[in-house]
Amino acid sequence: MITESHVDPHVFVVFGGTGDLMRRKLLPSIFRLGEQDRMGPKYKVLAIAREKDISNEQYRERARTALEEFVPESKDAKQWCDSCLHYQTIGDASPADYKRIKEYIEQLESEYELPGNRSFYLALPPGVFVSTIEGLGESGLNRSDGWTRLVIEKPFGRDLESAIELNRIVHKHFDESQVYRIDHYLGKETVQNMMVFRFANPIFESVWNRDRVKDVQITVAESVGVGTRAGYYDQAGALRDMIQNHLTQLLTLTAMESPVSLKADSVRSEKVKVLQAIAPIREEDVVFGQYSAGHVRDETVKSYLHEDGVVPGSNTETFVALKLHIENWRWQGVPFYVRTGKRMKQRLTQITVNFKRPPVTLFEPFDSAKVSPNAIVLTLQPDEGFDLRFEVKSPNETALIQSKKLSFQYAEEFGRLPDGYETLLHDILTNDQTLFVRSDEVEHSWELYEPLLELDVNVYPYRAGGWGPSASDQLLERGDDAWTLS
Ligand SMILES: NC(=O)c1ccc[n+]([C@@H]2O[C@H](COP(=O)([O-])OP(=O)(O)OC[C@H]3O[C@@H](n4cnc5c(N)ncnc54)[C@H](OP(=O)(O)O)[C@@H]3O)[C@@H](O)[C@H]2O)c1
Numbered sequence: 495m496i497t498e499s500h501v502d503p504h505v506f507v508v509f510g511g512t513g514d515l516m517r518r519k520l521l522p523s524i525f526r527l528g529e530q531d532r533m534g535p536k537y538k539v540l541a542i543a544r545e546k547d548i549s550n551e552q553y554r555e556r557a558r559t560a561l562e563e564f565v566p567e568s569k570d571a572k573q574w575c576d577s578c579l580h581y582q583t584i585g586d587a588s589p590a591d592y593k594r595i596k597e598y599i600e601q602l603e604s605e606y607e608l609p610g611n612r613s614f615y616l617a618l619p620p621g622v623f624v625s626t627i628e629g630l631g632e633s634g635l636n637r638s639d640g641w642t643r644l645v646i647e648k649p650f651g652r653d654l655e656s657a658i659e660l661n662r663i664v665h666k667h668f669d670e671s672q673v674y675r676i677d678h679y680l681g682k683e684t685v686q687n688m689m690v691f692r693f694a695n696p697i698f699e700s701v702w703n704r705d706r707v708k709d710v711q712i713t714v715a716e717s718v719g720v721g722t723r724a725g726y727y728d729q730a731g732a733l734r735d736m737i738q739n740h741l742t743q744l745l746t747l748t749a750m751e752s753p754v755s756l757k758a759d760s761v762r763s764e765k766v767k768v769l770q771a772i773a774p775i776r777e778e779d780v781v782f783g784q785y786s787a788g789h790v791r792d793e794t795v796k797s798y799l800h801e802d803g804v805v806p807g808s809n810t811e812t813f814v815a816l817k818l819h820i821e822n823w824r825w826q827g828v829p830f831y832v833r834t835g836k837r838m839k840q841r842l843t844q845i846t847v848n849f850k851r852p853p854v855t856l857f858e859p860f861d862s863a864k865v866s867p868n869a870i871v872l873t874l875q876p877d878e879g880f881d882l883r884f885e886v887k888s889p890n891e892t893a894l895i896q897s898k899k900l901s902f903q904y905a906e907e908f909g910r911l912p913d914g915y916e917t918l919l920h921d922i923l924t925n926d927q928t929l930f931v932r933s934d935e936v937e938h939s940w941e942l943y944e945p946l947l948e949l950d951v952n953v954y955p956y957r958a959g960g961w962g963p964s965a966s967d968q969l970l971e972r973g974d975d976a977w978t979l980s
Pocket of ligand 1: 509513587648
């Protein structure tokens with residue numbers, strides 16, 4: 495993840511090659527990696543879907559259109575599509591279909607002198623993960639003369655039982671060392687920087703504990719509604735869609751101990767220890783909400799219940815706020831607040847570490863409770879970077895204190911940042927599993943949240959364009975805290 499390594503010649507196979515993820519994220523990322531010579535000396539991309547009557551030429555034309563939209567500055571898209579892309583239908587996904595796909599891959603390898611290294615990326619509806627993994631295993635596509643890697647998109651299961659079952663099927667055909675469970679939040683530069691920020695800067699790490707930290711807050715706010723995903727989302731809700739995976743990943747990276755090395759398993763084991771230390775979440779520390787009609791950035795938007803595809807009267811949560819306690823030496827007594835919601839005031843992903851206020855203050859008329867806490871705010875979206883907040887004296891007034899910040903923005907220093915998928919795809923090709931979720935990690939995470947799936951809690955309505963239901967503010971006020979935003 496942090497070092498640059500060599501990429502072997504390979505075939506990159508995408509199941510779900512005509513889908514939204516492929517069009518908007520995977521194709522542009524593979525193309526950009528190719529432009530930067532980071533896809534290796536020789537490679538072919540094979541897209542697979544059920545659609546039958548698409549020739550290679552037609553698929554390349556579609557891909558070119560997508561690249562024009564998502565990589566508008568590119569000049570070589572047509573040439574790249576013509577030389578790299580292939581398409582095959584999976585038909586009815588019968589054994590004969592898998593055999594035909596296997597033969598097609600072997601033919602590509604023989605024609606272009608590729609040594610049998612293969613990645614299989616499942617950009618598929620989650621309902622067909624199991625059958626596709628079984629199909630790969632039973633057709634012998636899980637092994638080759640080179641390396642074989644399996645990439646699985648989110649969501650990984652919909653509860654503990656289904657996640658365990660999916661892991662069982664994966665391990666029936668693949669070794670864990672071949673498996674890459676994607677959480678695209680981990681591809682973001684700020685998330686990767688978390689370890690450098692903490693473990694290469696002793697000034698931060700030395701205060702990163704219960705002696706100095708008052709609370710930690712993680713917000714993943716979306717301004718969009720459910721859009722065209724209601725069919726999936728109404729069955730899932732925000733807890734499954736966001737908290738169990740993305741927010742939990744951010745939390746474990748924020749809270750983990752220093753790993754003994756940067757090897758993938760060292761890092762992932764430290765994240766698992768955090769999950770193991772989180773106390774069972776109490777019902778009174780859970781707030782669910784669902785957006786009603788409102789205004790987001792001057793646009794009038796409808797309520798969740800009026801969105802296309804939402805079941806009438808649905809009780810699905812589009813907002814979750816939680817208070818968590820990590821019962822270990824570093825964090826005992828420090829509340830971790832996490833929240834996520836759709837149709838919030840703005841799109842924003844932030845991790846805020848609020849430090850304790852001074853025990854007394856000399857600066858009348860302020861008492862210590864009115865001095866803002868020092869804070870480190872890591873912003874993942876929309877502008878990756880971080881702020882260090884501190885108090886200063888206003889000139890010309892004896893004791894008026896104001897909050898100011900020192901800011902660092904990635905784009906200002908380094909220009910365009912790679913999309914998270916670019917980083918993750920390159921890691922797959924260089925066999926670096928650090929930014930991918932291990933099987934025990936996913937199961938521990940489900941173990942933590944499974945009891946909440948069964949809770950019969952109130953789902954509070956909240957106005958679209960705000961910051962969620964007031965019950966979420968009360969969750970913090972009970973502990974004399976408040977949500978911090980930049
Ligand atoms: N889109 C995103 O931004 C995004 C972000 C994060 C995660 N994901 C995850 O990525 C996966 C794909 O999402 P998506 O948005 O791309 O979905 P999508 O637009 O519905 O595309 C699904 C793709 O799978 C193919 N497909 C469906 N059933 C199949 C089967 N039985 N065998 C082989 N191919 C099949 C579809 O083509 P045919 O119908 O022709 O088969 C299509 O190419 C999902 O797990 C999703 O949760 C997506």
